[in-house]
Amino acid sequence: MKLNVTAQDVARLARVSQSAVSRTFTPGASVSEETRNKVMLAAQTLGYRPNALARSLITRRSRIIALVMSYLENQFYPLVIEKLSQKLQKQGYHVLMFISDLDEADAVLTEILQYQVDGIVMASTTLSTALAKTCADAGVPVVLFNRVPDTSALARHSTSSVTSNNYLGGRMVAELLLERGYRRLAFLAGLENSSTNQERERGFNDVLEEAGLAPYRREVGHYSFSGAQEATRKLFCSGPYPDAVFVANDHMAIAAMDVLRLELGLRVPEDVGVVGFDDVPQAAWGSYRLTTVVQSVEDMVSATVDLLHEQMQGEVNSRNVIVPCRIVERDSVRLHPSPDTAKSHQ
């Protein structure tokens, strides 16, 4: 192991100061092009590599951001890993992966803190009030991604979050379906205790209520593929069938569409309209062409990185950032009210 080449050796060979060597290897630090080239040449000649861990003990910066995920089955999360890793990497940070069961995030956090991470992003999961406090005490910023903090004042005070406007998204879905003449609107729920599911459903129900309607049927798919298949069968087990389903995410909506068409012989959108949430790449695949609510991963990741930086620089107030969302229309919702519906409402 060539571990005995020091920054001093490099500085001597390159005929620059030791500080110039240090700045060359510190992402974001200022150093002239000429000096950088001298240092890189000397470093390469000597086989020098700066030790990020040793440096982190001095600067108290590990340049590691922990990312906690509970499941990657939903195709939305691979996108999040990719975009977040890319964005942070450009700034000299890297993502350390922690996979946690939905109810075990606390256990994983103890481990995370051992790595002296500069920040924590928790996707698809929340943390307990006690742990929010532990992180705050340790000076480690936490950003919840796609979830909002628990309602307790303490957790909310010390934890930031980034979500899309789930409530408004839910409203837009109900408005679209009503405008297109659907009247028996069902909801296929995700995880009941997740803020995404709660907000999407609340927006959807509010619009129905304002129109003097109620959700026609409701089943729970727990954000899983097989759960959504089962829930779809229950929603359509007896007539009159719902004429539209708002499914709480795309991953489940795809499962629902396959059951509707291939098992139950129903046509989408003629017999049943289907709307999802997320706009995962698969929603655009030719066999589905799912009309859905777009959550911009890019915008959500940008907001997350901004929040991390704010808090790493000592900003004490946590913030809950809400990113706008919009509907993308494909082929799973009909374009005009059917003649039947139009008549019955004339």
Add this chain to the structure above:
Amino acid sequence: MKLNVTAQDVARLARVSQSAVSRTFTPGASVSEETRNKVMLAAQTLGYRPNALARSLITRRSRIIALVMSYLENQFYPLVIEKLSQKLQKQGYHVLMFISDLDEADAVLTEILQYQVDGIVMASTTLSTALAKTCADAGVPVVLFNRVPDTSALARHSTSSVTSNNYLGGRMVAELLLERGYRRLAFLAGLENSSTNQERERGFNDVLEEAGLAPYRREVGHYSFSGAQEATRKLFCSGPYPDAVFVANDHMAIAAMDVLRLELGLRVPEDVGVVGFDDVPQAAWGSYRLTTVVQSVEDMVSATVDLLHEQMQGEVNSRNVIVPCRIVERDSVRLHPSPDTAKSHQ
């Protein structure tokens, strides 16, 4: 920041030795249940958290494994991240993500080495001979995942790899298609310079040659979704059409099936048989039911972790592990030769 609580403080409160505190917080170290409980209680009371980075400077173990990925569009790779992270996490290691362009793996490696990682897994990409040497000199084991090292003796000597038996997989596909009476067999290639593509194609072509046939047509999709759509259009731009296509991975096979059925109005498997490679979750979705070659992510990840451990413990010989694969039959290949074909070969 509560950074001033030491292992000594914890030991004193728990009335155990300092070594017992250290062992409690070292994954895999031996410590009695009773001692562990005493230590954990004292640690919690004092707000103590051991510093993994400081420890790594003493033990020369960061307990970090770098994972280099070039693209996550293919649904196979999210599975790899999930399974690899889970498996390593159980052993007290965590995955640090590095996203690299296909031809920029070398640039990213310099950064990786700054983190004093215990090992590197490179998925879907290879490293240059020069960098293989740098890693070997630094004592950092590298395992290529789903790729084999370049043919140069040096890279091969110092780099281990895990792949499935791509050559045999390609053979199995050709054998299946011939057995089912398909005769105009096309190949839709992935990245031409990837070992996965080369081996799969070689196996496929060898069987055709043994049967006195040649590939009927060939186009390149570069392992991308849009590339596969384009390549499919070219394969079927003029008659007589291929009657079967072996697509170098599932991600592209799904794109091909949508073009065949939705754009060209062909039936799968009646008009065209389609076979993929990987068995991603989407291959089993009702709208595709793709017959494909199963690469076991579990087995490949297990082999990767075993190799890392071997090399971290000082095993100097690199190894290339080949994991068996098998065909899973769904509905994209017909079950019996069509009457026409049977007749023409009687």
